[in-house]
Amino acid sequence: MGSEEETKKKNEVFDAEAASLFVKELRGTFASGKTKSYGWRVSQLKSLMKMLNEREPDIVDALRQDLDKPELESSIYEVALLKTSIKSALKELKHWMTPEKAKTSITTFPSSAEIVPEPFGVVLIISPWNYPFLLSLDPVVGAIAAGNALVLKPSEVAPASSSLLAKLVGEYMDLSSIRVVEGAVAETSALLDQKWDKICYTGNSRVARIVMAAAAKHLTPVLLELGGKSPVVFDSGINLKVACRRMIMGKWGCNNGQACISPDHIITTKDYAPKLLESLKNELENFYGKNPLESKDLSRIVNSNHFARLSKLLDDDKVSGKIVHGGERDKNKLRIAPTLLLDVPRDSLIMSEEIFGPLLPILTVDKIEDSFDIINSGTKPLAAYLFTNNKKLKQQFVETVSAGGLVINDTAVHLAVHSLPFGGVQESGMGAYHGKFSFDVFSHKKAVLSRGFIGDVPVRYPPYTKGKLRL
Ligand code: NAD
Secondary structure (H helix, E strand, O other), rough: OOOOHHHHHHHOOOOOOHHHHHHHHHHHHHHHHHHHHHHHHHHHHHHHHHHHHHHHHHHHHHHHHHOOHHHHHHHHHHHHHHEEEEEOOOOOOHHOOOEEEEEEOOOOOOOOOEEEEEOOOOEEEEOOOOOHHHHHHHHHHHHHHHHOOEEOOOOOOOOOHHHHHEEEEEEHHHOOOEOOOOOOOHHHHHOOOOOOEEEEEEEHHHHHHHHHHHHHOOOEEEEEEEEOEEEEEEEEOOOOOHHHHHHHHHHHOOOHHHHOHHHHHHEEEEOOHHHHHHHHHHHHHHHHHHOOOOOOOOOOOOOHHHHHHHHHHOOOHHHOOOEEEEEOOOOOOOOOOEEEOOOOOOOOHHOOOOOOOEEEEEEEEEEEEEEEEEHHOOOOOOOOEEEEOOOHHHHHHHHOOOOEEEEOOOOOOHHHHOOOEEEOOOEEEEEEEEEHHHHHHHHHEEEEEOOOOOOOOOHOOOOOHHHHHHH
């Protein structure tokens, strides 16, 4: 049986044996040097771009099936952002691949030094369901640009997107170097049993621990893109209307709160809370109407498990009576309206885990500075946001709050700025990507020092006489 046929058959039951066969084939391709060439990298990035240009309607359709994601959101966050990544990689690739000259030391004089980026080899990319195209293909762009062969494992929780990704990669990409394996825990476990040269995992921190333990067996480096409870601090004295609109877009305008950098909760002062609440309610109604369960501009909850999880947060006894806006649910249509809760206890369920949905608690403090202590008392979030006009408060925020990224006077938009690294810290992740950082995270930076034969100083050689020590 030929190797391609063999692979096809094995993929019907994707176990560790099938996974090992996949990796073996990809290792063969990588060893041939094919993926290292500038030409291959460019051709694959261009194929990816062609795929997005030609198949955007199919992508929008798959996202409708999986999440009822509004077309505009799909076009901007899943397709246009990817195109920007590819364009920047195509434009900068030569420069990124060029070895970087480094300074040398007097101890090696005369010599020259450079840092040569080289691909890790064969990498595994495991992606989640919420932005199934962006979060699958954006790491793929980095892995290709850096010259790696790869396997992509999309999430089974977004089945239409996963199956379309497998189909499109089969049609557009070089299958000797880039493969998609569909599946859930069993298939991912079979993949994780293999030796990889880098693993990129995007998802929750429980599974990240499984991924890291599997990687540790082979000392495989990991890029972990996780989540957390990203807070938004509202100071007074701001343009409240603009602030609320920007906050709403980062929360409900991003997959109805099912986004890793979605605002998880608000912190404001007791005095300012009523004004803020009023403005939020007005803008929510302006955006999504009086009956948001019917709005075409909000994604639905991905499945009944996540609907039940979010319902449990709302039904917790500790938050009964705390809903000040929204709260409507439709179990059959998997819809939950944008919901605001005021002054929920810090030990309630909703404040104990990442919400990842359309619910938004508002916590109040006496002084706005106290909000930074609340943030720093929890695990480090993927993002933290502050709305303020106060320069001192802004400086204090940047100096004292630790999170993957900070945004002042907006939410979630840092994701689109490719000159900034995107990633978490501690519980919210490890490593970062986007733009040049994507190339770097999938490359080993090889230190190369080069010398000639002149300038050989005898003092370094034995015998180590006392006279040499005095030099
Ligand atoms: P998910 O359920 O789709 O899981 C992610 C991936 O892990 C999937 O491919 C899945 O098959 C795999 N997986 C699940 N259980 C596994 C197991 N036991 N062993 C091996 N693999 C397994 O997605 P999710 O975790 O629900 O995603 C939501 C989380 O991801 C949130 O915490 C969110 O904040 C985070 N997230 C982070 C980013 C980021 O860029 N930092 C982006 C999106 C989501």
